[in-house]
Amino acid sequence: MQELGEDWKFPMPPPEEVANVASLEGVDEDHLRLLYSRATPQPFGTYTQPLRLKNPAREGLTKLGILCSFSLDQVQEMIASGNPSFREMASPDWRFVELPTGHYPMFSRPDDLAAVLLDLSSSASWQDDGERS
Numbered sequence: 112m113q114e115l116g117e118d119w120k121f122p123m124p125p126p127e128e129v130a131n132v133a134s135l136e137g138v139d140e141d142h143l144r145l146l147y148s149r150a151t152p153q154p155f156g157t158y159t160q161p162l163r164l165k166n167p168a169r170e171g172l173t174k175l176g177i178l179c180s181f182s183l184d185q186v187q188e189m190i191a192s193g194n195p196s197f198r199e200m201a202s203p204d205w206r207f208v209e210l211p212t213g214h215y216p217m218f219s220r221p222d223d224l225a226a227v228l229l230d231l232s233s234s235a236s237w238q239d240d241g242e243r244s
Contacts (some may be wrong), residue, residue, distance in 0.1 A: 119154060119155055119156075120152035120153065120154050120155065121152055121153045121154070121155055121158065122152045123146075123147060123150035123151075123152070126143055126147075133180065133213070133214035133215075134179075134180050134212075134213035134214050135213050135214070135215070136212055136213030136219060137212050137213055137215075137216075137218065137219025137220065138213060138215050138218050138219055139218075142215070142218035142219075145218075146215065146218070164199065170204070173206075173231060174200075174202065174204050174205040174206065175205070175206050175207070175208065175227075175231060176200060176205060176206070176207045176208070177207075177208050177210055177216070177224070177227055178207055178208065178209045178210065179210050179211065179212050179213060179214060179216050180213065180214050182209060182211075183207050183209055186200065186207065208227050210223055210224060210227065
């Protein structure tokens, strides 16, 4: 695959390959055309180099996981198992919203996704009981 990415970037795979690694639930052919018209290659380093979060200012930021492809129970199991991809989410500062759909909610549930994102601007919704429904 490196020969396709000029030795440093990973191009957007064809739809049949995307469907093998990310749910395309709710994504139709028009959505796919739009997705591919705007897709940009991903640098290989994002797959091969560990992410090191060092800036302490990040601790003061709102932390929200919008769960589309995994349920809250599945994410909590992965956190509890020590899965390194979910390690950062073990903090009690994280909140989660389940938005059951595929990997591309901006196409499959755009209004619901927009409502969740707009709600981020309202700190009261996070402070009342520590949960978001």
